[in-house]
Amino acid sequence: MEDAPVLIAPSLLSADLLDLRSELEAIETADWAHIDVMDGHYVPNLTFGPAMVAAVRRQGDLAADVHLMVTNPDECVGLYLDAGADVVSFHMEAARHPHRIVSQIHAAGAKAAVALNPGTPVGALEALLGELDMVLVMSVDPGFGGQSFIPSTLGKLRDLRRLCERVGAAPLVEVDGGVGDVNAADIVAAGADVLVAGSSVFGRPDRAAAVERLRRAGYLGRTGRA
């Protein structure tokens, strides 16, 4: 993916939910809208459901990048596909039958991704890697926005790149948690293709400028040129 642009996916978890239409307009230069689905069981927090995915899909052109943090992805993934999800990530740690979930996502015409918690080694993915469009590497423990990036993620991204080369797979790699313009170039240089950013976009008064800064940092990380 050396020449492909790095994709920017602002996380709506940190958006002003009372003004979501304006928030979506403010990030229209981004690529994907990252939608964190938290069920209050897999993670303590409780957030959005399929209605949110459908609403985002109706507004603007951003692809709906749905991150399922739920105990039962096998049972509920269909609801998010029906709602119009373009990309669906489910947690390897929660899935009972991951190959079946991937097939279901593909049958709906969406991109399939597996998310790995910081404590889960990349080897857990080996049997599935050739079927995935994307791997979501969590750089914080899931459940909340605004946490600090776990530095060992950079080594994990390099491990993932080596594993992909060994098995001949080339999924996109998305990194989620504590990503901002200060660390984005290093994250991309270590192997990321998609940057999720919640507080570093919606915590700034000028969301569009924050997206642009991430884009520039991504370009620097990919090319080594500022």
Ligand SMILES: O=C(CO)[C@@H](O)[C@H](O)COP(=O)(O)O
């Ligand atoms: O999935 C999650 C958290 O579990 C994320 O998508 C957060 O929404 C990222 O927020 P920041 O760390 O960028 O503030």
Ligand SMILES: [Fe+2]
């Ligand atoms: Fe997320």
